[in-house]
Amino acid sequence: MIALVSRRLGALRTAPSMREVALSSFGARLLGVLLAFLFNVMLARLLGAEAAGLFFLALSVVLVAEAVGRFGLEHSLVRFVSAAYTQQDWGGVAGVWRHALRMGVSASIMMALLIAFLAAPAANQVFGKPELQSLLLTLSAAIVPLALTKLYAAALRGTQRILIYQLLQNALPFVLVIALLVPLDMQFGKTHGAALSYVAGWMMALGVGWWSWSVVMESVPVAQPAFERERLLASCVPMLAVTLSALLLTQMPMLFIGIWADAQEVAIFNAAVRVALLGAFLLHSMVSIFLPKLSELIAAGRLADLKRVSKQSIMLAALCVIPLWGAVLLFPASMLAPFGEEFRQGGEVLMVVFTGQMLFGIFGIGGELLLMGGYEHLARRISFMSLLLCFAACLLLVPGHRAMGAAVAISLASVGHAAMCLFHVRRHFGFWLVPSFTFTGSAK
Numbered sequence: 410m411i412a413l414v415s416r417r418l419g420a421l422r423t424a425p426s427m428r429e430v431a432l433s434s435f436g437a438r439l440l441g442v443l444l445a446f447l448f449n450v451m452l453a454r455l456l457g458a459e460a461a462g463l464f465f466l467a468l469s470v471v472l473v474a475e476a477v478g479r480f481g482l483e484h485s486l487v488r489f490v491s492a493a494y495t496q497q498d499w500g501g502v503a504g505v506w507r508h509a510l511r512m513g514v515s516a517s518i519m520m521a522l523l524i525a526f527l528a529a530p531a532a533n534q535v536f537g538k539p540e541l542q543s544l545l546l547t548l549s550a551a552i553v554p555l556a557l558t559k560l561y562a563a564a565l566r567g568t569q570r571i572l573i574y575q576l577l578q579n580a581l582p583f584v585l586v587i588a589l590l591v592p593l594d595m596q597f598g599k600t601h602g603a604a605l606s607y608v609a610g611w612m613m614a615l616g617v618g619w620w621s622w623s624v625v626m627e628s629v630p631v632a633q634p635a636f637e638r639e640r641l642l643a644s645c646v647p648m649l650a651v652t653l654s655a656l657l658l659t660q661m662p663m664l665f666i667g668i669w670a671d672a673q674e675v676a677i678f679n680a681a682v683r684v685a686l687l688g689a690f691l692l693h694s695m696v697s698i699f700l701p702k703l704s705e706l707i708a709a710g711r712l713a714d715l716k717r718v719s720k721q722s723i724m725l726a727a728l729c730v731i732p733l734w735g736a737v738l739l740f741p742a743s744m745l746a747p748f749g750e751e752f753r754q755g756g757e758v759l760m761v762v763f764t765g766q767m768l769f770g771i772f773g774i775g776g777e778l779l780l781m782g783g784y785e786h787l788a789r790r791i792s793f794m795s796l797l798l799c800f801a802a803c804l805l806l807v808p809g810h811r812a813m814g815a816a817v818a819i820s821l822a823s824v825g826h827a828a829m830c831l832f833h834v835r836r837h838f839g840f841w842l843v844p845s846f847t848f849t850g851s852a853k
Contacts, residue, residue: 435694437572441579442690448583449683450747451590452603453676458751460600462672465679466536467544468607469660469667471552474524476656478517478556481649482509483563485641490567493636499629504636506564506622510557512641517556524549536667547604554611558582561618565625573621577614586610651789654796658822661796662815665803670811677755678812680748682819684759685766688733692770695726696777703774704781716840719774723842726771737763758816765820768827775830775842787833795826 453461486509493501525546532542562577586606593609594602659682666675699722706715737744741756779788799822806814835841 437575437580439690439694441575441583442687444580444583444587446683446687448587448590449679451587453680453748453752455590455594456599456603458673458676458749459671462674462676462679463538463541463544464600464603466538466663466667466672466675467541467548467604469663470531470545471524471548471555473653473656473660473664474520474549475517475552475555476652477649478513478520478552479559479649479652480512480516481645481647481652482513482641483559484648484652485509485644486560486563487567488644489636489641490564491569494568499632500635502568502629503626503632504634505641507634508636508638508641509560509564512645513556513560514553517553521549521552524552538667538672544600544604547601548607551608551611554608554615558611558615558618561615561622565618565621568625570621570625577618577621581617582610582614584610585613647789651792654792658792658796658799659819661799662803662807662819665807665818666812666815669808673751674812676748677745677752677758678762678815680745680752681755681759681762681812681816684737684744685763688730688737688763689766689770691733692726692730692767693773695729696722696770696774698722698725699774700777700781703778707778707781712839715778715838719778719840719842722774723771726774730767730771734763734767755812758812761813761816761820765816765823768820769823772827772831772842775827775834778834778838779830782837784833784837787837788830791826791829791833794829795822798822798825 452464456464486505489505490502493499493505528542528545528549532545533539558577562574565577566574586609589606589609590603593606596602597605663675663678666678699718702718703715703722706712706718738760741759742753745752745755745759776788776791779785779791799818802818802821803815806818808814810817831842
């Protein structure tokens with residue numbers, strides 16, 4: 410037993426090989442996606458559509474508040490911790506982490522208190538669902554452990570502990586939440602027990618994050634923290650806007666449904682999104698195989714090869730996802746059956762959401778090309794424009810069409826995002842990613 414523990418501690422202190430990193434990272438991400446899906450299925454079957462919808466509506470509010478509480482710090486942590494760790498600037502590592510931890514604790518506590526304070530007016534005046542108040546109060550306690558666990562994960566990523574980063578970010582919290590779900594449901598009632606299991610699971614994950622970071626820091630020399638707080642603020646504030654726009658693109662339709670429809674519609678839409686995310690993960694995994702090669706071609710300026718490899722990745726992604734896409738279009742109600750019989754009526758919603766996600770995933774490599782080509786400002790602008798499109802579509806469609814309106818809104822935003830990326834790839838790299846477009850000269 411002692412030898413086993415020593416090996417595990419040694420794994421945290423030393424960075425694994427690149428091959429091990431890639432395999433373990435993919436495995437942890439896949440496990441996290443599957444566990445998140447399982448958690449949603451279990452919750453839907455335990456609570457039923459109406460109560461599950463209330464839970465997911467409250468969780469959407471909490472996730473947005475938690476993203477604000479993180480303050481965009483996770484991206485800055487990866488950047489600055491990685492740079493300092495590589496240069497063996499231990500004072501820089503300690504300084505970045507000290508400022509990030511203080512800012513993260515302060516901001517997340519403020520957001521937790523704000524959600525708790527606004528729980529009653531939000532439940533009664535905004536959403537018109539008084540039973541939502543207790544869920545908002547309970548789940549607000551998850552904001553601090555959620556935010557801090559992700560900050561610990563980001564810091565560990567900066568020290569090249571990719572496996573523990575992926576486990577903390579994706580898999581471990583859901584393992585703990587699922588393990589606690591049934592016992593706490595039996596003890597405190599289904600809805601309240603589910604909320605408590607979510608809070609407790611993330612608190613336990615935070616403990617693992619704290620322990621993992623402590624092990625890493627014990628392996629480096631002690632140094633006086635030395636890092637300018639202003640540098641961290643200058644980096645994290647712009648990233649907060651990017652993080653929020655990405656999160657709101659998925660959570661905004663749920664919030665609009667919560668305002669204009671009953672909780673059952675929220676649950677049906679959430680189930681459709683969860684099924685679509687499984688397909689999106691498959692697509693992203695296929696496309697990510699090509700990313701190192703694409704980055705190399707961009708750096709070398711080999712645009713003809715870049716065009717060829719990019720289109721190959723799109724064709725591979727399309728071929729891999731067409732069977733699943735066809736199954737969803739042919740048997741949408743059956744795809745939602747694992748959530749319970751009440752969810753089968755959301756088949757048409759699933760078809761729309763899944764189609765939007767598939768089109769976004771197939772052509773999403775355009776966004777990757779812009780990022781690798783140094784056009785981060787364009788990628789941010791496209792994200793904000795997609796968010797505005799989603800907001801406008803939700804405002805127009807959700808009041809009259811509820812979950813279906815939200816499905817159309819998020820699909821329009823996803824397809825619009827992909828289309829804007831395709832346009833800018835054509836503009837800056839000289840070729841269309843869509844095979845049917847042919848041009849003379851550099852566009853060929």
